[in-house]
Amino acid sequence: MELGSSQMTARQIEKLVERSSELKSELVAFVQGARFARRLDARLDEAADRLGFLDEATAIQTIDHFALQHLLADGSTVVERFVAQRRPPLPEDERAMLLGWRDVVEGVFEVQRLDHGAAILHNLLDDLVYRVHSNMGRRALGKLRNGFFVAARVVPLHPDTDAWLVSGNLTTYPPGDGPELAQVAAQTLAVHPQLLCRNPEMLRRAWEMQAEARADFIELFGTDLLVLEPGQAQDQLREYHRHRQEKALAALNDQAAAQTSIGGPSLDELSSLPEEMLSADSVAVVCDETEGLCYYADFGRLDALFADPSLTRDRTHLAQLREYLNDDSVSPMVIRRLVQRHPENVDAVFRALLRKPAFTWERDGEALLHRRKKRHCEHEPLPSVTPVGDRLAELLRTERRHRR
Known part of the structure; x- marks a missing residue:
């Protein structure tokens, strides 16, 4: 199943991607401001303790998660606070775009192809295909090649399009790492069937x-x-x-x-x-x-x-x-x-x-x-059995042959 069709023109999507870059910069500055400093520092310290150090990629991911998914005392997120308090107020269209970013998809993706500035990525976890753009410009996706793997967070670009946007850091892996990444994906699914x-x-x-x-x-x-x-x-x-x-x-x-x-x-x-x-x-x-x-x-x-x-x-x-x-x-x-x-x-x-x-x-x-x-x-009940897509199953079989 593929996600990524759109009723918007390519130029309209390009403009949204450009605008998303500006708004994301504003959001990150808001997150790193004094009002959230103590809570954000605590999240960064926790990340450093888990790894024994804090590299740039982990810091970016931690800040991104804090901005879009961390729940504040009143149950709201930082991005909701930003949208509510931003002056001058954002147009309704841009408010909808930013609030849509709370719907984060974290996955292990296989690159199927590059297509007019977007990457067509197959998520091994949910077995869906995403058409993904980057607000860092086309060069950010230009390093990808067919058959490469990517660990990434993606968010909806805008409610009026099925296009997706890289959120945070992109970590790329060569095709040979696929079987090992498949094992990580399977373990993730077992723990998070949602x-x-x-x-x-x-x-x-x-x-x-x-x-x-x-x-x-x-x-x-x-x-x-x-x-x-x-x-x-x-x-x-x-x-x-x-x-x-x-x-x-x-x-x-x-x-x-x-x-x-x-x-x-x-x-x-x-x-x-x-x-x-x-x-x-x-x-x-x-x-x-x-x-x-x-x-x-x-x-x-x-x-x-x-x-x-x-x-x-x-x-x-x-x-x-x-x-x-x-x-x-x-x-x-x-x-x-x-x-x-x-x-x-x-x-x-x-x-x-x-x-x-x-x-x-x-x-x-x-x-x-x-x-x-x-x-x-x-909460809605979820099955305790976790199926895998055909591609993930194929990679898992390869990983088991390697172990033998």
Whole structure:
């Protein structure tokens, strides 16, 4: 899928690029002014601590991120402050252009070609193609060659065009670095699946892959939730992942095969529980329709509590439920699972926990979860399975051959 068609003429786009250069210079000066000095210096110090030094490229990227994406105390961004406070006020058209820059795309791009002062870049992360300009002039893109790779941040040039603009630094890599960069891209996708949201086709594919993985789990175990001792849980996970790998090997050209091998994890790595789970009395292995494969320690104790509300007299059981309810890393899904397993006892358990004799789950349950699990409830769910585009999959296969 390609982004970059435009109803504007080439000359109109050229003028926008020229104007963007002037406005970006003003914005950077605003960012580096006294009012933001302390906060910007803190961001630059953090970047230097991560690397052990602060080079020019990192400083540029840090300033750019601070200008466009860093949230101030009131929830606004620096670029919004600039647009609101700039004197004389900007025309509405230019306000729209600057505010559009908050939509930053960070990616690892492969150069497809140069075309009349723009670079046609394929993003390995979201599998989209961007038509990208530079407000540093055509020479800034002139060093690019077909087949090169670029790590860059790009922003929309203007709401009335699908053209994009380099924002910050461009780091170029020769074609031979593609397999190594592909590994970085795959790891980035695994950590940040929200990057798929820009490409509806990739997002759709991710949900389909997750549904298939869940169907395999249910086919193998007859349920989507297992409650086991940690050692047994790892044995069952090994069986599940072996089944998935065998199925993938039977269809090497299927996307699931490419997904199974991202990063090259071994069967032992796939089957290993997080370290903190190994000392638990029990572990719930859940293959949820929305959240995918996940694990919860000491679920068996809570399951026993909901099965027998008289256990509310045991502080250990209530403390475990309170921890689940207050821990931001615990999804509301797992509490809903307990409710679904023992609907006849849920009111008694929560009345004891909350010391509210009038509490009913039907009336008060979801409001409770929204208060205690606000971060989870405010965001659209994302699939836990991360597909890759054909080009990224090809580069990953090359990288694995190099490792052998």
